[in-house]
Amino acid sequence: PLVLGIETSCDETGFALVRGRELLADVTASSMDEHARFGGIVPEVASRAHLEAFVPTLDAALDAAGCRLEDVDAVAVTAGPGLVGSLTVGLAAAKSLALALDRPLYGVNHVIGHIAVDELVHGAFPDHFVGLVVSGGHTSLLEVRDIATDVVELGQTLDDAAGEAFDKVGRLLGLPYPGGPHVDRLSQQGDRTAIRFPRGLSRGKDAVRHPYDFSFSGLKTAVARYVEGVEDAGEELPAADVAASFSEAVADVLVSKTLAACQRTGTRTVVIGGGFSANSRLRELAAERGAVHGIEVRIPPIRYCTDNGAMIAALGSAMLRSGVAPSAAGIPADSGMPLTTVRA
Ligand code: ATP
Ligand code: FE
Ligand code: MG
Secondary structure: OEEEEEEOOOOEEEEEEEEOOEEEEEEEEEOHHHHHOOOOOOHHHHHHHHHHHHHHHHHHHHHHHOOOHHHOOEEEEEEEOOOHHHHHHHHHHHHHHHHHHOOOEEEEEHHHHHHHOHHHHHOOOOOOEEEEEEOOOOEEEEEEEEOOOEEEEEEEEOOOOHHHHHHHHHHHOOOOOOHHHHHHHHHOOOOOOOOOOOOOOOOHHHHHHOOOOEOOHHHHHHHHHHHHHHHHOOOOOOHHHHHHHHHHHHHHHHHHHHHHHHHHHOOOEEEEEOHHHHOHHHHHHHHHHHHHHOOEEEOOOHHHOOOOHHHHHHHHHHHHHOOOOOOOOOOOOOOOOOOOOOEO
């Protein structure tokens, strides 16, 4: 069956067409340029941009796939989490499409979509695996037996998400918003052993009580103190070393806890997804340490890490395969949708 995936949870308007695990088209429009000068996403601006981009982007995806709207067998749309205004634009339009075409509607979890998209790239998932979702709003470890129906959250961040911490450190280093990719680029010219920054919840009682939880706010504060100290001393900030050492601390704790979760759950495969999985040091360290421990590490190519329609179509397609019933006609946008709710 042909699944249309629609993503509008934040600033990207994404459409994709997927048949089984085959991606036929994936087209994304972004309003990030309109938000950049505000140093953050402006919800009303994002909602309006979705409204404007919706039909042209849908048309572009249908064109690219060489199919017509009537060929679509099911509609999958992000029901949450995300900005309520942005979600509402996508959901309202998706409901109208499903109604007009008389096709089933699946309101799906955006964050689970970040993992699901990997099936389009690396093929069917194994029966049991660990998922690590790292994005602008989430940092969670998942135990997955069926991506469409059976997702258990092992742990999550107690404060900032990984991407959020990068964006804040980007601001500290005077880099443009969103800082994540800029900090990543700068870190590649630095010495990652130059400064020893803390690994949150990794030692002593904290590690015992929170084996699969994360905390990045202490790390962010440590970076801020370091930057202040250098400025107070009137010295020049070794920005690349700070970026590299900070990136190392984040990647180290993410990979350590993920591999520990594999050991504890007896799984041999890890799937990493979400905007932050574009991070070069995370990708490198996960591959390196996964190989040492005999764990297969799957991370989608960078264009499927950030928000897109393919992730939503992939999850909708997985639901059809698992025989999941469609969503009810009245489902609302759920800005705080929990990770364990895969379908609204
Ligand atoms: P969520 O998926 O939790 O709702 P979101 O959709 O806003 O959040 P994504 O678009 O998945 O988040 O990811 C965006 C985040 O990823 C931003 O914080 C951005 O800075 C970060 N990011 C993107 N590329 C990189 C990179 N190479 N290194 C570090 N961070 C990055
Ligand atoms: Fe996302
Ligand atoms: Mg985004």
